[in-house]
Amino acid sequence: MEALGLKAQSSIQTYDGMRRVDMSAPGIVQALPQRHRCAFTVQANKKVVKKQTVVLKQDVPNLGTKGAITTVPNGFFRNFLKPQNIADLATEGILMNLEREKERGEKAAKDVKTKARAMAVALQTIGKFIVKKKVGENDKIFGSVTPSEIVDAIFQQTGRQLDKKDIELPEINTLGTYPASIRLHPEVSGVFNVVVQREKNA
Incomplete structure (x- = not known):
């Protein structure tokens, strides 16, 4: 079987331009020009579920409360959340508005607490x-x-x-x-x- 393999290998003829290359010669593969070499990459095709980052406009069970930022599948957003006006895409502008609203809310809460402390001092x-x-x-x-x-x-x-x-x-x-x-x-x-x-x- 080994002799048969060697015979089959010796029957393969390779040409560099018009010159035949003896593939049985030692080190011939390393000596081949770069253009004769090929690289093969095997990749597994996996189904990728594309998602979107959205901002909820109202409370949604098992998803989040109004104003929450969450990630959902494209189809869920496109077919349900968007048509029902439940969520919007979390664009840069929307995220900036949410941040400003959060800051205003925190300031208002701080002001309420400050007034409460001032009233407590007055009562005492x-x-x-x-x-x-x-x-x-x-x-x-x-x-x-x-x-x-x-x-x-x-x-x-x-x-x-x-x-x-x-x-x-x-x-x-x-x-x-x-x-x-x-x-x-x-x-x-x-x-x-x-x-x-x-x-x-x-």
């Missing part, structure tokens, strides 16, 4: 707010001190209208001084005293 500085009530025996008041009365008392002294739902009061039954607080921001609370006094006409 003033220290107490007076509520007058009708009184019966043993200095027991008629009715109760309500959050609305506290909010009104704060408004009279600060000019700031607060939400009565954010007031926290202890149980008040008699004349005296009681600690109270109000939530001014998710991260800021104001503390002060409520002084319950007798109405003059009582």
